[in-house]
């Protein structure tokens with residue numbers, strides 16, 4: 130049986146599926162979960178939508194987002210007997226490892242993803258690494274089983290595509306991504322809503338933070354890498370939280386003439402997060418994996434212990 134039909138069989142056989150987005154959710158993991166949820170609604174399958182972290186207010190426009198819960202106990206009370214995970218390279222990323230193990234129902238796990246570093250942790254793995262987004266994977270699944278895609282599902286799928294292609298501008302923008310974008314617009318996907326809520330949404334504080342990041346940009350000839358760094362003090366000075374760095378690396382990748390870009394930022398709890406982008410035939414996921422992270426060839430990230438310090442004009446993790 131084709132993997133699409135295996136995944137569908139798990140959904141149809143399940144009494145109560147649990148759909149899961151990864152933590153620090155983005156438009157792709159949420160869009161994938163919500164589009165799949167739309168399909169379950171269409172076949173009359175009661176289900177739960179879960180994300181360990183509350184989706185940011187910017188995602189409130191996504192149809193069905195109001196049904197997403199973040200309470201583990203509540204999710205457990207609904208006794209899910211199948212778990213569908215979207216856009217997470219491993220169960221840890223979805224904060225589901227222990228949760229799934231602890232469920233008395235011993236659920237089947239279905240994994241929808243497009244990350245090359247995916248560990249194939251599911252009982253069914255719908256893993257398509259040439260897809261631009263997990264929502265493209267979900268779309269291929271829905272098309273493959275002959276499901277109808279309504280307007281709301283089209284908006285959710287388009288949101289993931291926009292997120293992971295940086296609005297059809299980064300190297301993930303494949304021919305199939307552009308074709309799918311056109312198809313979703315024709316199906317009623319609300320592209321202008323997505324742009325308004327996820328792009329044209331930066332406050333003065335956020336752009337001041339970006340200003341600091343731009344001022345600190347340095348180029349290393351040996352590694353052919355542009356690097357910048359943001360500290361917790363920078364977030365405080367600009368009156369924004371650490372999450373506000375989302376988008377800086379994508380913005381730099383869209384406009385900066387450098388083969389590789391690394392944005393380092395301090396996070397609460399003595400952590401430093403690194404965000405890597407490349408526009409060339411390099412594989413930044415290898416560097417990210419070496420540092421305990423993961424991602425795609427062209428966009429990857431990692432988290433390490435430490436803090437940032439400027440030493441002789443360059444930023445170091447100490």
Ligand SMILES: [Mn+2]
Nearest residue numbers: 157216263293
């Ligand atoms: Mn993705």
